[in-house]
Amino acid sequence: MNKMIKKYITLVSVLLSLLIISGLVIKSADSSAAESKQKSCFKSFEELNGKRVAMLSGAPFADLVSEYVEDAKYSYYDSFADILLALKSGKIDAGLNNSAVAEFQSNQDNDLAVMEQPLKELSFGIAFNKADKEQEKWKKALEEVGEEKIQEMWDIWIGNDESAKVLPEQDWPGKNGTVKVATLDNLEPMGYRGEGEKVVGFDPAVILLCAEKLDVKVEFQGMELAGVLPAVSSGKADFAIASLIITKERTETMDMIPYHSGNIVLITRSEEYDNQSGKGSEKSFFAHMKENFKKTFITDKRYTLILEGIGSTAIISILSGILGLLFGFLLVYLCRINNIIINVIIRILEEIFVGLPAAVILLVLCYVVFGKVMMPGIVIAVIGFTLMFGVKAYTIIQSALEAVDKGQMEAALSLGYTPRKAFTKIILPQAKKIYFPILKTQFTILVKDTSVVGFIAVIDITRAGDLIRSRTLEAFFPLITVAVIYYILIKLFTWIINLFDKKSSDKSSRTRKEISKTDDLNIENGD
Amino acid sequence: MSLIEIKNLTKSFGKTTPLKNINLNIEKGEVVTIIGPSGTGKSTLLRSLNRLETPDSGSIMYDGIDVCDPKVKLSDIRTRMGMVFQSFNLFNHKSVIENIIMPQMDVLGLSREDAVKTAKEELEKVGLLNKADNYPDELSGGQKQRVAIARALAMKPEVMLFDEPTSALDPTMVSEVLSVITNLANSGLTMIIVTHEMRLAKSVSSRVVYIDEGVVYEEGTPEEMFSAPKREKTKDFIFRIKMWEWEGWVKELDIFEILSSVETFLKGQFLLKEKYLVCMQVIEEFLVGFIDIKDDTDKLGIKIISGEEEYPREIIFDIAGLKCRDRIKNDLSDKETDNISARIIRSKMGADSEIKDDIIRIKIK
Numbered sequence: 001m002n003k004m005i006k007k008y009i010t011l012v013s014v015l016l017s018l019l020i021i022s023g024l025v026i027k028s029a030d031s032s033a034a035e036s037k038q039k040s041c042f043k044s045f046e047e048l049n050g051k052r053v054a055m056l057s058g059a060p061f062a063d064l065v066s067e068y069v070e071d072a073k074y075s076y077y078d079s080f081a082d083i084l085l086a087l088k089s090g091k092i093d094a095g096l097n098n099s100a101v102a103e104f105q106s107n108q109d110n111d112l113a114v115m116e117q118p119l120k121e122l123s124f125g126i127a128f129n130k131a132d133k134e135q136e137k138w139k140k141a142l143e144e145v146g147e148e149k150i151q152e153m154w155d156i157w158i159g160n161d162e163s164a165k166v167l168p169e170q171d172w173p174g175k176n177g178t179v180k181v182a183t184l185d186n187l188e189p190m191g192y193r194g195e196g197e198k199v200v201g202f203d204p205a206v207i208l209l210c211a212e213k214l215d216v217k218v219e220f221q222g223m224e225l226a227g228v229l230p231a232v233s234s235g236k237a238d239f240a241i242a243s244l245i246i247t248k249e250r251t252e253t254m255d256m257i258p259y260h261s262g263n264i265v266l267i268t269r270s271e272e273y274d275n276q277s278g279k280g281s282e283k284s285f286f287a288h289m290k291e292n293f294k295k296t297f298i299t300d301k302r303y304t305l306i307l308e309g310i311g312s313t314a315i316i317s318i319l320s321g322i323l324g325l326l327f328g329f330l331l332v333y334l335c336r337i338n339n340i341i342i343n344v345i346i347r348i349l350e351e352i353f354v355g356l357p358a359a360v361i362l363l364v365l366c367y368v369v370f371g372k373v374m375m376p377g378i379v380i381a382v383i384g385f386t387l388m389f390g391v392k393a394y395t396i397i398q399s400a401l402e403a404v405d406k407g408q409m410e411a412a413l414s415l416g417y418t419p420r421k422a423f424t425k426i427i428l429p430q431a432k433k434i435y436f437p438i439l440k441t442q443f444t445i446l447v448k449d450t451s452v453v454g455f456i457a458v459i460d461i462t463r464a465g466d467l468i469r470s471r472t473l474e475a476f477f478p479l480i481t482v483a484v485i486y487y488i489l490i491k492l493f494t495w496i497i498n499l500f501d502k503k504s505s506d507k508s509s510r511t512r513k514e515i516s517k518t519d520d521l522n523i524e525n526g527d
Numbered sequence: 528m529s530l531i532e533i534k535n536l537t538k539s540f541g542k543t544t545p546l547k548n549i550n551l552n553i554e555k556g557e558v559v560t561i562i563g564p565s566g567t568g569k570s571t572l573l574r575s576l577n578r579l580e581t582p583d584s585g586s587i588m589y590d591g592i593d594v595c596d597p598k599v600k601l602s603d604i605r606t607r608m609g610m611v612f613q614s615f616n617l618f619n620h621k622s623v624i625e626n627i628i629m630p631q632m633d634v635l636g637l638s639r640e641d642a643v644k645t646a647k648e649e650l651e652k653v654g655l656l657n658k659a660d661n662y663p664d665e666l667s668g669g670q671k672q673r674v675a676i677a678r679a680l681a682m683k684p685e686v687m688l689f690d691e692p693t694s695a696l697d698p699t700m701v702s703e704v705l706s707v708i709t710n711l712a713n714s715g716l717t718m719i720i721v722t723h724e725m726r727l728a729k730s731v732s733s734r735v736v737y738i739d740e741g742v743v744y745e746e747g748t749p750e751e752m753f754s755a756p757k758r759e760k761t762k763d764f765i766f767r768i769k770m771w772e773w774e775g776w777v778k779e780l781d782i783f784e785i786l787s788s789v790e791t792f793l794k795g796q797f798l799l800k801e802k803y804l805v806c807m808q809v810i811e812e813f814l815v816g817f818i819d820i821k822d823d824t825d826k827l828g829i830k831i832i833s834g835e836e837e838y839p840r841e842i843i844f845d846i847a848g849l850k851c852r853d854r855i856k857n858d859l860s861d862k863e864t865d866n867i868s869a870r871i872i873r874s875k876m877g878a879d880s881e882i883k884d885d886i887i888r889i890k891i892k
């Protein structure tokens with residue numbers, strides 16, 4: 001009874017907080033398609049003195065800004081969408097990006113404007129590993145395609161005509177094999193997830209033009225900017241086209257072929273936005289909600305992204321949970337052999353997998369350990385979390401076993417149990433009472449920890465939310481959806497675990513039974 | 528051939544060597560109690576018999592099988608020897624009856640019905656059938672130990688090993704366990720009992736073995752061992768376990784603590800209840816009637832020596848350190864004294880009591 005009330009209260013409080021947050025978000029977010037070009041609230045670089053300027057962590061151009069602006073404060077973000085959100089909420093004053101992205105976003109949103117004067121004129125380049133022989137082929141193909149054709153693509157993708165923004169089918173024979181190309185999936189219009197989850201954008205479009213000339217098929221790997229160069233250098237991708245500006249620093253580690261010119265510009269809030277700030281929205285609350293909802297879930301079938309995210313998170317959690325538990329028990333049994341080498345190995349595993357953050361472990365697994373092996377990110381995630389959860393489970397089970405009185409083992413032995421049987425029948429069941437609840441909590445921590453798999457280009461719930469935000473520039477629905485899904489998933493998992501555990505918890509709940517009548521099967525017949 | 532033959536057994540833990548050279552034979556049907564000071568390796572010896580402890584050298588033959596042979600099937604030997612521990616070691620996750628059923632099924636391979644039947648019989652014998660479905664943590668210490676005994680017996684062992692079965696018990700619960708063990712001894716089962724409980728040693732055993740200095744120091748019938756021990760250390764030990772002592776500043780004296788300590792000692796001596804109550808009354812009256820516990824410089828010594836015949840032989844007060852010692856001596860010698868405490872004490876004093884120098888020796892009537 002009590003439990004029902006508790007559940008009810010939880011539900012109500014979740015809904016309430018949903019409404020409150022939605023109110024806040026709606027008030028601050030007012031974006032509608034632009035008709036005329038709006039002006040930046042900063043007229044010149046001088047006005048930016050002492051202001052906060054943000055850039056992508058994979059594209060550090062602070063030097064460039066400091067040439068014009070004396071003492072800007074710099075911050076670094078993982079996705080441009082977050083920069084724009086921060087801009088609109090006033091956390092920062094300017095964001096740095098290439099002109100294509102900046103123009104595109106200001107076209108989409110009245111609140112944003114690009115500063116007229118560019119910071120620098122530069123080129124976008126395709127990044128190859130140093131001395132990769134393949135690059136000559138692609139250089140030639142680019143020349144064959146011609147600047148004119150590429151400019152045509154450029155105009156299409158930064159334009160407002162969504163219907164023109166389609167990638168051509170790869171209907172050429174592909175006699176010369178397949179290449180894996182690392183590209184961005186969160187930077188509209190350069191590289192982003194279009195309808196369904198397909199990576200589209202100007203960058204992929206350019207590559208496809210060349211691929212047709214070379215008669216190779218292309219497999220795009222969408223990821224965050226921070227992952228692009230590691231993917232190429234570790235061999236996970238053959239090369240990268242990711243709106244990478246050719247810089248001296250980059251050409252030191254990579255060979256870069258220019259494919260289009262592009263300015264680096266600052267995007268800021270628009271004059272209009274600053275003038276009307278505080279006035280709030282003119283649209284009704286529900287119209288807003290409806291529009292946001294549509295943008296988040298329906299447009300481009302974005303719900304499929306969320307479904308994929310749920311799938312990945314569930315698969316990684318469940319597989320790592322089960323395999324990790326098995327691995328943990330394997331370690332416990334190995335530890336009982338009491339071989340010094342095995343013990344040292346287990347000790348080292350403990351140090352590594354309990355001591356380091358999940359994200360670091362995943363990155364090391366992805367780019368160092370399995371750097372040369374072609375393996376889907378999700379497999380690497382499962383391996384990583386299996387190891388992490390397994391080692392953690394091992395330490396938990398081990399300390400639970402130590403907590404069982406030594407006399408229990410001695411009593412069992414004195415009755416004629418073999419050490420192995422005494423362990424499984426007497427010691428382990430008593431330890432289980434201690435370790436099981438802890439493992440359950442640990443599993444929910446595992447589910448939450450999986451939110452870092454975005455680092456290795458797996459689309460889980462968190463990353464799906466990020467990707468949608470990078471398109472809609474709305475925080476409310478994606479974030480709330482992600483939060484609610486995690487909440488439900490964890491509740492669901494806990495419920496399932498408890499269901500499986502029902503049998504044994506019945507045993508410990510000490511229901512009095514008339515022994516002569518019981519046909520209790522908990523005790524199996526020995527041998 | 529004896530049932531158990533222990534030859535030249537040694538065992539050490541790091542620097543300590545509790546067992547230096549143990550030689551001991553035990554016949555079928557014998558009830559042997561092992562006594563000795565703390566830390567002399569009594570438990571180690573007992574645990575070596577079923578190889579919970581692996582000896583360093585020497586041999587243990589059990590029914591013609593070399594227990595120390597690394598190839599021996601330990602679980603078989605252990606099944607033939609039941610063991611009862613000081614700390615009970617019931618399986619905490621199982622009810623009382625499951626504790627007894629489970630080993631029979633797991634180890635002996637009995638069917639559940641047979642196991643339940645035996646379990647009930649054994650529980651009946653220790654008088655705990657009504658607790659069959661309780662869990663160990665719902666039982667008193669004495670009940671736990673009785674269940675542990677029933678569990679061991681259900682395996683139909685040929686020998687029972689007891690390692691201080693009553694040491695962890697409240698004084699009030701000792702006797703229920705003792706009576707179970709006594710019954711068992713009378714049934715003809717071979718038993719080896721390590722104990723500090725002299726009642727047990729005296730009443731049930733056919734042989735008492737005193738372990739000290741890493742060897743079997745002396746052995747004999749209970750009468751021989753308790754009335755006429757031959758060797759120096761045995762005498763000391765037997766005398767010491769028959770004596771209770773307190774000595775110290777009067778201002779630190781806590782009457783209740785002393786009385787409860789005296790009671791525990793006297794109970795352990797297997798004395799009749801009326802007798803030990805008299806003894807306690809004498810001590811209480813002495814402390815209340817004569818001692819000023821606020822005095823900073825007074826000192827007192829009290830000693831109780833237990834007798835053979837189920838009553839305390841004497842209570843000795845050493846009053847040399849008391850300022851009022853002359854008054855006490857006068858009061859206790861004076862038939863017409865108006866000190867009530869002195870009168871009560873005098874009424875309990877036997878004829879052969881004496882007051883000499885500053886020592887008062889009271890023999891209880």
Ligand SMILES: Nc1ncnc2c1ncn2[C@@H]1O[C@H](COP(=O)(O)OP(=O)(O)OP(=O)(O)O)[C@@H](O)[C@H]1O
Nearest residue numbers: 540541543545563564565566567568569570571572
């Ligand atoms: N597992 C062990 N590791 C190290 N030393 C031990 C171990 N077991 C016993 N000892 C030591 O061996 C000596 C004998 O121990 P044991 O328990 O056999 O004595 P005991 O005669 O049973 O004493 P008590 O009457 O106090 O139970 C002691 O000094 C003890 O500290």
Ligand SMILES: [Mg+2]
Nearest residue numbers: 569570571691
């Ligand atoms: Mg002992």
